[in-house]
Amino acid sequence: MTADCVFCRIINGDATARVVLETDTVLAFHDINPQTPTHVLVIPKEHFPAVGDMDPTTAGEVLAAAHQVAKAEGVDESGYRLVFNTGPDTGQTVFHVHCHVLGGRELHWPPG
Template sequence: MTDCLFCKIAAKEIPADVVLETDRVLAFRDINPQAPTHVLVVPKAHHANAAALAAADDGLADDVLKAAHDVAVNDGVDASGYRVVFNTGPGAGQTVFHVHAHVLGGRDLRWPPG
């Protein structure tokens, strides 16, 4: 998509603090972090949300989750615990309609938040 922020980041048209890249996935630090580790993991191919990613059925969802785990390991939050969040739809807080996983860690993340 030509007007998609995350497509532009994946295409290196917009700079980002990239922490991991594979042939199909890009991970970069969130510009408004909600935890010491707050990294967004996006597929380079455009899918609007987690439901669309799951429907693609080509192993890309696996690649996103594997990259999320690799981010947690690289940031040293895998042992203490981390959260992977997909917001799907505006009612769930999705503001960029290119599927992305938030990898959060480095602070207490017990549920419910607060």
């Protein structure tokens, strides 16, 4: 855990979040600035700065949790998008790996 990481503070209970799913290794919660009707962040409880820093087991747990979130939010059949932003050029502002689960409306390609 990193003291200056907002996601680590959420995991520790030092900051609040609207939790959707929690396991021993993963936490999912609603984004505070949603870009789609369904916008949930799925994070590993262990601090990894970027997606490439995760081990394969943790990456698999994050992906499995993202699918569970899509089902819980009712977008698993209509469709959803998973997005990992890695690095400042992608707009990553919190350097604790996180997967955006986006859905609830038609999403176009390519993204902006």
